[in-house]
Amino acid sequence: xxxxxxxxxxxxxxxxxxxxxxxxxxxxxxxxxxxxxxxxxxxxxxxxxxxxxxxxxxxxxxxxxxxxxxxxxxxxxxxxxxxxxxxxxxxxxxxxxxxxxxxxxxxxxxxxxxxxxxxxxxxxxxxxxxxxxxxxxxxxxxxxxxxxxxxxxxxxxxxxxxxxxxxxxxxxxxxxxxxxxxxxxxxxxxxxxxxxxxxxxxxxxxxxxxxxxxxxxxxxxxxxxxxxxxxxxxxxxxxxxxxxxxxxxxxxxxxxxxxxxxxxxxxxxxxxxxxxxxxxxxxxxxxxxxxxxxxxxxxxxxxxxxxxxxxxxxxxxxxxxxxxxxxx
Amino acid sequence: xxxxxxxxxxxxxxxxxxxxxxxxxxxxxxxxxxxxxxxxxxxxxxxxxxxxxxxxxxxxxxxxxxxxxxxxxxxxxxxxxxxxxxxxxxxxxxxxxxxxxxxxxxxxxxxxxxxxxxxxxxxxxxxxxxxxxxxxxxxxxxxxxxxxxxxxxxxxxxxxxxxxxxxxxxxxxxxxxxxxxxxxxxxxxxxxxxxxxxxxxxxxxxxxxxxxxxxxxxxxxxxxxxxxxxxxxxxxxxxxxxxxxxxxxxxxxxxxxxxxxxxxxxxxxxxxxxxxxxxxxxxxxxxxxxxxxxxxxxxxxxxxxxxxxxxxxxxxxxxxxxx
Numbered sequence: 001x002x003x004x005x006x007x008x009x010x011x012x013x014x015x016x017x018x019x020x021x022x023x024x025x026x027x028x029x030x031x032x033x034x035x036x037x038x039x040x041x042x043x044x045x046x047x048x049x050x051x052x053x054x055x056x057x058x059x060x061x062x063x064x065x066x067x068x069x070x071x072x073x074x075x076x077x078x079x080x081x082x083x084x085x086x087x088x089x090x091x092x093x094x095x096x097x098x099x100x101x102x103x104x105x106x107x108x109x110x111x112x113x114x115x116x117x118x119x120x121x122x123x124x125x126x127x128x129x130x131x132x133x134x135x136x137x138x139x140x141x142x143x144x145x146x147x148x149x150x151x152x153x154x155x156x157x158x159x160x161x162x163x164x165x166x167x168x169x170x171x172x173x174x175x176x177x178x179x180x181x182x183x184x185x186x187x188x189x190x191x192x193x194x195x196x197x198x199x200x201x202x203x204x205x206x207x208x209x210x211x212x213x214x215x216x217x218x219x220x221x222x223x224x225x226x227x228x229x230x231x232x233x234x235x236x237x238x239x240x241x242x243x244x245x246x247x248x249x250x251x252x253x254x255x256x257x258x259x260x261x262x263x264x265x266x267x268x269x270x271x272x273x274x275x276x277x278x279x280x281x282x283x284x285x286x287x288x289x290x291x292x293x294x295x296x297x298x299x300x301x302x303x304x305x306x307x308x309x310x311x312x313x314x315x316x317x318x319x320x321x322x323x324x325x326x327x328x
Numbered sequence: 329x330x331x332x333x334x335x336x337x338x339x340x341x342x343x344x345x346x347x348x349x350x351x352x353x354x355x356x357x358x359x360x361x362x363x364x365x366x367x368x369x370x371x372x373x374x375x376x377x378x379x380x381x382x383x384x385x386x387x388x389x390x391x392x393x394x395x396x397x398x399x400x401x402x403x404x405x406x407x408x409x410x411x412x413x414x415x416x417x418x419x420x421x422x423x424x425x426x427x428x429x430x431x432x433x434x435x436x437x438x439x440x441x442x443x444x445x446x447x448x449x450x451x452x453x454x455x456x457x458x459x460x461x462x463x464x465x466x467x468x469x470x471x472x473x474x475x476x477x478x479x480x481x482x483x484x485x486x487x488x489x490x491x492x493x494x495x496x497x498x499x500x501x502x503x504x505x506x507x508x509x510x511x512x513x514x515x516x517x518x519x520x521x522x523x524x525x526x527x528x529x530x531x532x533x534x535x536x537x538x539x540x541x542x543x544x545x546x547x548x549x550x551x552x553x554x555x556x557x558x559x560x561x562x563x564x565x566x567x568x569x570x571x572x573x574x575x576x577x578x579x580x581x582x583x584x585x586x587x588x589x590x591x592x593x594x595x596x597x598x599x600x601x602x603x604x605x606x607x608x609x610x611x612x613x614x615x616x617x618x619x620x621x622x623x624x625x626x627x628x629x630x631x632x633x634x635x636x637x638x639x640x641x642x643x644x645x646x647x648x649x650x651x
Contacts, residue, residue, distance in 0.1 A: 043516040043517060043518060043519075044487070044516055158381075159380070188379045188380050188543040189379075189543060189544065189545070189584060189587040189588055190379055190583060190584065190587045190602050191379075192587065192589075193586075193587035193589075193602075194602075194603070196589075215516060215517055216517070216589065217517070217591060218588065218589025218590060218591055219589050221589060221590065221591045222589045222590075245591055255518060256517055256518060257591065259517060259518055259520070259521035260517065260521075260546070260591065261521075261524070261544075261546040261547050261549060261550045262546065262591065263545070263546055263549060263573065263585070263588060263590070271550075272525045272528060273521040273524055273525055273550060274521065275518070275521040275522045275525055276518040276521070276522075277522075279486050279488060279489065279519070280486065280516060280518070280519075282486070
């Protein structure tokens with residue numbers, strides 16, 4: 001039995017807004033095993049990024065507020081740490097890469113300065129050693145001419161190269177958990193494929209765990225061992241990646257998979273994609289009962305009033321739906 | 329199939345001249361679009377595919393004359409667009425419309441949706457306010473929104489709904505040609521399918537032609553009758569939908585298809601990932617533009633620049649090794 005590296009228990013996060021207190025993450029629990037890649041899947045506004053940011057305590061509080069929950073890492077509850085204690089952890093044992101590398105790198109510092117800064121903060125290296133290490137890191141993320149690149153500013157690099165720099169920086173202190181928030185969404189397919197390859201080989205090399213946040217199920221199939229599907233702040237399905245993608249249980253997951261244009265799947269010119277009707281609910285218009293019921297093709301009366309709970313349907317497979325498991 | 333030509337593009341070029349810096353010689357122009365030619369038939373959908381930076385959006389904007397071309401000819405229904413005066417062009421724009429990638433930045437955030445949709449009519453001389461209101465409401469219905477959205481502001485709509493507004497605005501004056509510049513890239517997965525289906529429906533209903541720009545070959549397969557693959561400002565492969573997907577010839581097209589994440593196979597599949605990206609290539613004057621990244625290059629590729637050649641009916645490739 002693999003041991004959990006990071007465990008999230010009943011996390012609930014809300015935001016104070018002019019429209020009142022809105023719940024973005026509604027009591028979710030999950031864990032990441034060591035050496036595992038776990039994908040957190042969902043559409044914009046489903047709470048996946050908020051969950052990730054609350055693990056690293058990067059949410060601005062206020063307006064955000066972690067109402068309840070525990071985040072267990074190496075035997076301690078991260079939510080009980082002081083912000084000073086947390087600084088030693090962030091970027092060190094747990095680090096993060098973001099969707100848009102242009103806005104998450106400092107535009108007025110050279111690439112080298114930014115990596116060195118991380119190393120100086122978390123290790124005992126002196127400047128010279130840190131500089132040498134930075135060049136090593138850049139060559140490990142397969143950036144051509146790494147020594148030269150240290151003196152470059154972010155705007156001189158392309159999107160794919162910037163994402164490599166972000167990854168180098170995140171790996172500087174050999175983290176045990178890497179949180180990757182849509183790291184390939186802003187890139188096009190070829191570069192996406194390169195970055196996925198890179199993450200894959202780095203994980204093999206270092207044995208770290210990855211929490212991979214994405215809305216692209218194709219990417220999930222490429223990189224993750226286990227998947228969690230979120231909708232409107234709740235986990236609606238989870239399980240091993242291959243099994244879940246081949247045989248999804250929840251109507252939302254089914255719809256998501258069916259709506260992806262697959263290569264070679266078009267029967268004839270002009271044929272239509274399957275679609276999920278309606279829109280993702282905004283936080284202030286959360287439907288009663290099951291949050292997916294207004295868009296669900298197999299909605300029943302019960303779904304409108306009563307929220308289903310996440311329950312096991314087969315070993316390692318969980319889903320939250322009122323339908324009988326046989327008819328899912 | 330209708331064979332009436334709607335749009336004929338001949339050797340279109342758009343070069344950008346970077347500004348000269350102090351004490352430096354004039355830098356070489358950036359050849360964003362470097363001589364592309366194609367024909368779009370009436371009722372047809374043509375896909376323009378390539379990585380970011382390959383010039384696909386510049387090509388689209390130049391042929392609509394949103395950017396002034398460096399050279400080349402574009403004929404739309406027999407009219408030479410680049411010979412027209414500004415005012416004549418403005419009249420003709422009702423026939424050719426564009427949908428942008430980011431729905432939020434392509435509408436005025438301070439205007440109500442109704443006003444945004446009435447504007448095309450007002451600009452093109454329909455002064456009857458009441459009638460324009462009716463038309464705008466009808467447009468909302470056509471793209472699957474409700475008349476209730478008429479008085480909403482853009483920020484009250486989701487990305488998918490706002491992209492529908494962008495589509496409604498584009499079809500307002502019943503254009504013959506719609507240029508769709510990555511219309512679904514910024515949308516969520518479940519919304520993406522809705523918008524693709526809407527665009528397919530509208531095309532059939534209104535008998536329009538699309539120039540569909542995307543980097544996602546999966547979406548393009550659903551959408552397009554023919555596909556042109558661009559690389560560094562040039563078209564390197566041009567074929568029917570089936571040909572591109574069943575027998576891609578250019579190594580770049582093969583790599584693009586290979587890079588699409590596959591739901592079934594996962595990582596087991598042996599993948600050939602192309603190294604490098606467009607930006608790191610030094611401009612070279614000789615040989616094939618794809619040379620530095622090509623997995624199958626030979627000596628002669630360094631010397632000779634390939635041109636588009638027909639290798640099967642309707643299938644053109646610019647690769648020395650394939651023709």
